[in-house]
Amino acid sequence: MMESSKGFSSPRSTAFPAGLRVLVVDDDPTWLKILEKMLKKCSYEVTTCGLARDALKLLRERKGGYDIVISDVNMPDMDGFKLLELVGLEMDLPVIMMSVDGETSRVKKGVQHGACDYLLKPIRMKELRNIWQHVFRKRIHEVRDIESHEGLEGLQVTQSGFDQFDDGHFFSGEDMLTPAKKRKDLENKHDEKDFTDSSSSTKKARVVWSVDLHQKFVKAVNLIGYDSQIFYSGKDVTCLVCSAEVGPKKILDLMNIPWLTRENVASHLQKYRLYLSRLQKENDLKISYGGMKHSDLNPQDAARALSRQNSINFEQNDATNCNSRISGNNLLIQNLNSKSNEINPRGTTITEKSSPGISHSLSPLEQEMKFPAIDGITPGSYSWREVPEIQFHQENAGNQPEDCFRRVAVPMGGLQNHVQIDQLLPVTSISSKAQLPNLIETKPLNVDYAISSFTQASPVKTRIDSFPVPTKIHTGNQQAIQPPSTNKPSMESQAFNPSCVTNLESSQRNFSSTTPESAFTSPDEVLQVGWLQDYSTCLGLQNIEFPDFGDPSMVAEVPMHLYTALKFDFEQLSDQSELPVINQGLFIA
Amino acid sequence: MERNNQLHRQVALMRQSLFDQGYLDEQFVQLEELQDDTNPNFVEEVVTLYYRDSARLVASIEQALDNRPLDFNRLDSYMHQFKGSSSSIGGRKVKAECSQFREYCRTGNGEGCIRTFQQVKREYATLRKKLEAYFQLARQAGPRDTASRST
Numbered sequence: 112m113m114e115s116s117k118g119f120s121s122p123r124s125t126a127f128p129a130g131l132r133v134l135v136v137d138d139d140p141t142w143l144k145i146l147e148k149m150l151k152k153c154s155y156e157v158t159t160c161g162l163a164r165d166a167l168k169l170l171r172e173r174k175g176g177y178d179i180v181i182s183d184v185n186m187p188d189m190d191g192f193k194l195l196e197l198v199g200l201e202m203d204l205p206v207i208m209m210s211v212d213g214e215t216s217r218v219k220k221g222v223q224h225g226a227c228d229y230l231l232k233p234i235r236m237k238e239l240r241n242i243w244q245h246v247f248r249k250r251i252h253e254v255r256d257i258e259s260h261e262g263l264e265g266l267q268v269t270q271s272g273f274d275q276f277d278d279g280h281f282f283s284g285e286d287m288l289t290p291a292k293k294r295k296d297l298e299n300k301h302d303e304k305d306f307t308d309s310s311s312s313t314k315k316a317r318v319v320w321s322v323d324l325h326q327k328f329v330k331a332v333n334l335i336g337y338d339s340q341i342f343y344s345g346k347d348v349t350c351l352v353c354s355a356e357v358g359p360k361k362i363l364d365l366m367n368i369p370w371l372t373r374e375n376v377a378s379h380l381q382k383y384r385l386y387l388s389r390l391q392k393e394n395d396l397k398i399s400y401g402g403m404k405h406s407d408l409n410p411q412d413a414a415r416a417l418s419r420q421n422s423i424n425f426e427q428n429d430a431t432n433c434n435s436r437i438s439g440n441n442l443l444i445q446n447l448n449s450k451s452n453e454i455n456p457r458g459t460t461i462t463e464k465s466s467p468g469i470s471h472s473l474s475p476l477e478q479e480m481k482f483p484a485i486d487g488i489t490p491g492s493y494s495w496r497e498v499p500e501i502q503f504h505q506e507n508a509g510n511q512p513e514d515c516f517r518r519v520a521v522p523m524g525g526l527q528n529h530v531q532i533d534q535l536l537p538v539t540s541i542s543s544k545a546q547l548p549n550l551i552e553t554k555p556l557n558v559d560y561a562i563s564s565f566t567q568a569s570p571v572k573t574r575i576d577s578f579p580v581p582t583k584i585h586t587g588n589q590q591a592i593q594p595p596s597t598n599k600p601s602m603e604s605q606a607f608n609p610s611c612v613t614n615l616e617s618s619q620r621n622f623s624s625t626t627p628e629s630a631f632t633s634p635d636e637v638l639q640v641g642w643l644q645d646y647s648t649c650l651g652l653q654n655i656e657f658p659d660f661g662d663p664s665m666v667a668e669v670p671m672h673l674y675t676a677l678k679f680d681f682e683q684l685s686d687q688s689e690l691p692v693i694n695q696g697l698f699i700a
Numbered sequence: 701m702e703r704n705n706q707l708h709r710q711v712a713l714m715r716q717s718l719f720d721q722g723y724l725d726e727q728f729v730q731l732e733e734l735q736d737d738t739n740p741n742f743v744e745e746v747v748t749l750y751y752r753d754s755a756r757l758v759a760s761i762e763q764a765l766d767n768r769p770l771d772f773n774r775l776d777s778y779m780h781q782f783k784g785s786s787s788s789i790g791g792r793k794v795k796a797e798c799s800q801f802r803e804y805c806r807t808g809n810g811e812g813c814i815r816t817f818q819q820v821k822r823e824y825a826t827l828r829k830k831l832e833a834y835f836q837l838a839r840q841a842g843p844r845d846t847a848s849r850s851t
Contacts, residue, residue: 139781141750141788148734148742185780211784233727233787236734 128243129154136166136182136194137209142232146181149236163189170202177204178246181230184210184217192224196385199225205245209234224385252374256318259372318375324368328379331365707841714834723827727790740843744835750789751828757782758821765814775813776805786824793823 133155137143143159150157158177160166163186170177180198184191195206208221211232221229227245230238320328335358359377366376718724728743735742761778764771783798797820804812 139785139788140753141746141785144746144749145731145734145788148739149730152734152736183784185777185784211787212780232784233725233730233790235726235730 128246131155131243131246132158132176132178133242134158134160134166134169134177134180136160136163136180136186136191138162138183138186138188142183142209146234146239149234149239152236153240155239162186163191163194166194167197170198170204174202177202179205179207179242181207181209181242184208184212184221192220193389195221195224195226196389200382200386203249205249207242207245225381256372256375259370318371320379324366324371325379327366327368328362328376328383331362332380332383334365335361704841707837711834711838711841714837718830718834722792723830725790725792725795727787729790731789747789747831747835750785750791754782754785754824757785758824761817765817770810770813772805772808772810772813776802779805782820791823791827794820794827797823 131153133150135143135146135150135157137146137159138161140161143161147157147159158169160169163182166180166182170180182191182194182198186194191208191210195208198204198206205227206225207228207230208226209230209232210217213231218229227248228242318324359373359380362380363371363373363376719728731743731746739745757778761775761782764775764778779798779801783795783802786794786798797816801813801816801820804810804816
């Protein structure tokens with residue numbers, strides 16, 4: 112059998128499924144020991160983890176280093192379902208859930224979250240012997256996806272992954288041979304293609320959801336079931352993704368991409384939903400942190416919670432809320448960081464060098480549902496290094512989310528990523544005028560914007576108009592903020608409430624009072640400013656630990672007490688422009 | 701030799717009774733099947749690990765049962781873990797008591813919980829004693845195929 116050694120962390124000398132690289136996650140050491148032994152007896156290569164957090168770290172560090180993940184449902188540091196989701200989104204690996212609890216609802220939940228199997232403890236060895244089928248199945252399906260794609264654009268075909276299957280002994284029938292043949296054709300065509308992407312030699316050919324593609328996807332989704340818009344009054348929110356009418360077929364039709372299949376869209380949509388719901392949960396958590404009720408989340412509530420959170424946050428003017436917002440944004444921002452053109456958070460190494468340490472998509476935030484997003488940032492490590500790149504990005508990108516999108520977060524894990532990303536945006540504004548006030552102003556908008564952007568894209572625009580534009584807003588550097596956030600501001604405007612405006616105005620005294628320049632054509636900008644101000648007010652109220660942005664001159668003008676706020680804003684700023692991207696960047700199928 | 705054979709027979713009998721009396725279930729056999737040259741004492745290691753790790757769970761449950769009012773969710777969660785752990789070594793009776801406990805948690809029957817927990821602990825301790833005796837005897841008997849071994 113052909114040896115697929117390319118990218119394999121551990122070359123397999125024996126035929127698949129032997130040598131299957133399994134990652135087992137279970138907080139019960141006894142089970143861990145047993146499972147390890149069982150899997151070894153199946154001739155699999157086993158890695159064990161007692162914590163979900165560790166597992167994620169391993170998975171991210173060794174992209175493509177594992178073929179399948181087996182995880183227990185109940186774990187102390189993270190819900191097994193959450194881990195399941197993350198793994199599916201980020202690494203697109205098959206995940207098997209385990210539990211001593213075989214209740215139908217639990218099993219259902221597992222399947223809903225994407226588990227390819229659900230095993231009941233005590234687990235027999237024979238059950239483990241067959242887990243390779245899930246790996247195999249996934250590969251086959253991906254090949255099919257590729258095959259349906261005539262253009263083969265954006266495909267990353269890795270040869271190694273297929274080699275194993277070329278071995279006749281898996282193929283029991285004619286039908287099997289066909290895929291193999293086609294695969295071979297694909298391979299021939301794409302011999303030169305990049306196989307390496309860190310994901311591993313076992314990287315299957317798949318549809319890569321590029322920024323462009325995802326953007327179209329989001330647009331389509333927005334158009335379809337989502338008629339209503341998110342009202343930041345906090346009362347009436349509808350999440351487009353939650354709409355039952357949003358179906359893969361419709362989306363596919365709207366997207367109008369010839370080579371895309373309904374299956375591609377369906378799986379992407381599922382991930383998108385999960386992502387939103389997860390975000391929603393996190394936001395809810397944050398909301399509850401800030402005194403809000405923690406709602407039971409489901410995809411339907413996702414957007415609702417998000418927007419609710421936004422408005423709530425603003426109203427509260429509370430440090431906690433501010434923080435949580437930041438966290439939320441950080442999460443979003445992360446994805447935007449990397450500049451790689453091909454967004455494939457799951458497996459590809461982000462080619463973008465600009466974002467070292469940016470954790471992969473949401474994971475870091477997922478795990479740290481607390482302020483840590485801010486606290487955890489390593490001071491000065493990223494600071495303004497990112498600025499230049501971002502600037503470039505922002506300014507050149509204009510309203511092109513793609514640019515932002517390209518900055519897919521390189522899986523690095525840790526909150527540090529947050530910091531970096533956050534800094535991205537601020538830089539833009541900073542660079543344009545290097546006035547702290549501006550940064551602060553734009554910040555708040557970004558924050559909420561980030562959250563809300565997930566739920567909608569186009570409808571946002573309409574909002575802006577209806578929103579009262581606060582006067583006396585620091586608009587000085589607004590322009591700088593402009594480009595990246597054109598479409599998004601509306602979200603914030605909605606969330607903006609009178610109290611915010613008041614805060615804005617009151618906080619104005621802290622900044623050089625500039626009236627909004629006429630240059631601000633879009634109300635959203637103004638709103639953004641308002642938000643920022645509000646934020647800064649919030650921030651000013653507390654001592655938020657922010658990463659040292661490494662450029663003292665930047666903040667030189669800002670009074671100390673505002674410094675923290677400023678920092679906070681920086682993060683927010685980045686959020687704003689990154690928001691649209693987030694949408695896109697996260698869902699690389 | 702004879703002695704050795706006799707020991708082996710004793711071990712076998714002891715083992716069988718553990719199953720017959722319902723202390724152990726199929727999972728234990730799974731563990732035995734995993735035992736091989738690379739892990740000649742696998743079963744004993746696993747059992748030891750189980751008792752060591754589950755001790756803190758037992759303590760947690762004990763503590764939680766002292767609190768008033770009883771937090772059934774918490775208790776259920778602990779017991780869920782404990783049950784999962786116990787299932788790993790095939791502790792059948794222990795597992796049964798765990799299920800009973802969880803049922804009481806579900807219905808909010810505090811007294812039932814407290815009472816059942818005593819059973820859990822009892823079965824837990826009994827199993828431990830029996831397994832310890834079993835392992836000891838097995839060690840004494842030594843590997844079955846060393847015919848040259850004396851005593």
